[in-house]
Amino acid sequence: DSGVTQTPKHLITATGQRVTLRCSPxxxxxxxxxxxxxxxxxxxxxxxxYNGEERAKGNILERFSAQQFPDLHSELNxxxxxxxxxxxxxxxxxxxxxxxxxxxxxEGSRLTVL
Amino acid sequence: QQQVxxxxxxxxxxxxxxxxxxxxxxxxxxxxxxxxxxxxxKGPALLIAIRPDVSEKKEGRFTISFNKSxxxxxxxxxxxxxxxxxxxxxxxxxxxxxxxxxFGSGTQLTVLP
Numbered sequence: 001d002s003g004v005t006q007t008p009k010h011l012i013t014a015t016g017q018r019v020t021l022r023c024s025p026x027x028x029x030x031x032x033x034x035x036x037x038x039x040x041x042x043x044x045x046x047x048x049x050y051n052g053e054e055r056a057k058g059n060i061l062e063r064f065s066a067q068q069f070p071d072l073h074s075e076l077n078x079x080x081x082x083x084x085x086x087x088x089x090x091x092x093x094x095x096x097x098x099x100x101x102x103x104x105x106x107e108g109s110r111l112t113v114l
Numbered sequence: 115q116q117q118v119x120x121x122x123x124x125x126x127x128x129x130x131x132x133x134x135x136x137x138x139x140x141x142x143x144x145x146x147x148x149x150x151x152x153x154x155x156k157g158p159a160l161l162i163a164i165r166p167d168v169s170e171k172k173e174g175r176f177t178i179s180f181n182k183s184x185x186x187x188x189x190x191x192x193x194x195x196x197x198x199x200x201x202x203x204x205x206x207x208x209x210x211x212x213x214x215x216x217f218g219s220g221t222q223l224t225v226l227p
Contacts, residue, residue: 045216058214099186102148102160103160105157106157
């Protein structure tokens with residue numbers, strides 16, 4: 001168990017809808033990263049938050065947004081969903097923002113858009 | 115965008131054999147090279163990592179070989195076991211303010227009993 005909790009584990013929705021994925025980092029970790037994993041794209045970095053502030057953006061669509069709350073949990077909001085958004089969404093956490101070291105991943109939220 | 119190219123996409127090895135997965139990176143500003151292991155239904159977990167100031171790091175049956183001049187690094191799994199069957203991702207972490215990992219596309223390893 002990595003200590004990172006993601007909910008929901010599975011989510012099925014329709015095109016055009018909006019969903020929110022939630023992540024609770026390991027106790028004491030201030031950084032939260034979101035990654036998207038699809039069959040043909042591997043793990044794609046979406047966004048990084050550190051202690052409530054956005055630190056870096058990767059391949060995140062404008063339809064997607066995220067935030068990190070004062071209690072350090074994070075939410076990834078996906079709107080106007082398209083079939084191609086179907087993927088596993090992983091949250092990972094680490095202690096700092098600039099340290100090298102281990103990222104701890106949750107078990108992911110599997111999104112299916114029909 | 116900075117890339118990490120990983121090969122092969124899939125690998126089948128007999129029990130007791132050696133599994134070798136290769137990665138190449140483009141950006142010389144990367145300074146940390148981890149390998150993550152992912153079992154079905156689970157998130158990736160750190161397996162072993164290396165920094166560019168050494169050419170090899172060994173932990174048990176797992177070894178990373180690093181070639182800085184060629185910008186390549188590889189994972190060797192000695193005496194491969196069926197329990198090693200998983201997807202392996204190489205990654206690189208660069209300089210800068212955010213330090214996010216850039217992952218390779220993954221290698222699905224199957225070790226036959």
